Amino acid sequence: IMPRVIVFGSLNMDLSIACEHLPQAGETLMGYGFLTNPGGKGANQAVAAAKLGAPTTIIGAVGADGFGEQLVVTLENAGVDCSEVARAEEVPTGVASIIRTNGENRIILDPGANHVIEKNAAVTALDRAAQPGDVLVTQIECPAAATYALLRHAREQGLVTMLNPAPAQEIPADVWPSIDLVCLNETECALIAGIEPNYSASCERAMRELAARGAHSVVVTLGEHGAM
Numbered sequence: 017i018m019p020r021v022i023v024f025g026s027l028n029m030d031l032s033i034a035c036e037h038l039p040q041a042g043e044t045l046m047g048y049g050f051l052t053n054p055g056g057k058g059a060n061q062a063v064a065a066a067k068l069g070a071p072t073t074i075i076g077a078v079g080a081d082g083f084g085e086q087l088v089v090t091l092e093n094a095g096v097d098c099s100e101v102a103r104a105e106e107v108p109t110g111v112a113s114i115i116r117t118n119g120e121n122r123i124i125l126d127p128g129a130n131h132v133i134e135k136n137a138a139v140t141a142l143d144r145a146a147q148p149g150d151v152l153v154t155q156i157e158c159p160a161a162a163t164y165a166l167l168r169h170a171r172e173q174g175l176v177t178m179l180n181p182a183p184a185q186e187i188p189a190d191v192w193p194s195i196d197l198v199c200l201n202e203t204e205c206a207l208i209a210g211i212e213p214n215y216s217a218s219c220e221r222a223m224r225e226l227a228a229r230g231a232h233s234v235v236v237t238l239g240e241h242g243a244m
Contacts, residue, residue, distance in 0.1 A: 020150040021065040022175070024075045024138060024166050025058015026130040026157035027091075027101070029083040032114035038122070049116070054090040056110060056130070057155045057182060065153065066095040073097040075141045076158065077129040079109040084129070100141040104129040127157070135162035139169050148174030155180040167194045184208055192230030199235040219244050 034049040062074040074096055078084030080103045087109065088098045110128040114121055142152070152170040154177075156163050163179075164187070170177050171194040178197045181187060184204035205222050206212045213219035213236050223234040223244070237243045 018069075018071060019176075020146060021062075021070045021072045022075065022142060022146050022150055022152050022170075023058050023062040023065065023072065024142070024152065024154040024158065024163065025061060026056035026110060026127070026155070027054075027059045027074070027076045027078050027084075027087045028056035028110040028112045028125070028127075028130070029053075029087060030055040030112045030114055032116060034116040036117070038115065038117055054087050055112065056087075057157050057180065059087065059091060061153050061155070061180075062091060062096045063094045070151075071097070073100055073145045075100045075133075075138055075145065077102040077104050077133050079103070079107055079129045080105050081108055083109040083111065097145075100145055102129075102133070102137070104132050107132055130158050133158050133162055135159070135165040138162045138166050142166055142170060143173075146170070146173070146175055149176070151176045151178065153178045153180075155182050156185060157183070160185065164188060164191045167191055170194070171196075181208060189229065192226075195231045197233045197235065198226060198231045199237065201237045202239065205236050213238070213244075216244070 030053040032051040033047040035045050035047040039045045058076050062072050066072040078087055091098050108128045110130045111126050113124045152175045154163055167177050176196050179195050180199050181204055184207040202213050209222040209225045211222035213222045219236055226234045235243055
């Protein structure tokens with residue numbers, strides 16, 4: 017039986033528009049290329065796992081609004097089980113507002129329902145969805161306390177745990193031994209490990225630093241240079 021992938025993470029609606037330059041205070045610009053795109057790191061991880069053929073469940077929350085309904089339908093159409101996605105009545109679905117200028121993105125994020133998930137609810141949802149040998153995949157776009165509690169609990173229950181520590185932040189020392197695989201980019205690695213992974217020797221030193229903290233395996237993604 018193939019292990020199930022359980023993703024704990026964010027579900028956002030991305031609202032993206034392009035313009036020639038950023039508006040000044042009080043200025044209105046004509047833009048173009050408006051896109052509404054389901055996203056959030058958690059949703060993206062879940063869709064990727066499902067496309068690779070793994071039975072996948074996502075634990076998260078959306079608002080009781082049109083964006084939330086659209087996100088759930090999109091995930092279900094991609095083969096993701098959304099039975100553990102809560103509907104929050106008091107806050108809207110998370111939204112990322114993206115301005116595209118000259119090939120660069122500027123993003124303003126309102127986490128909305130992503131930040132109302134309490135750790136006890138997340139642990140209970142994981143117990144319903146997972147069995148020993150399944151895989152927990154997560155990032156830190158939901159409350160950090162819930163994410164760290166879930167990693168500890170998953171490891172205790174015999175799950176394989178994978179963390180993408182984004183947005184980058186210091187991870188408590190007692191969490192590292194609960195991480196089977198940490199996958200992070202150059203910026204995240206520099207902030208968390210305190211070592212810029214800008215060539216192979218420094219990248220290896222940074223990876224060994226994270227392994228010394230307790231992570232069982234470390235992957236650093238290096239943009240156009242691949243990964244190590």
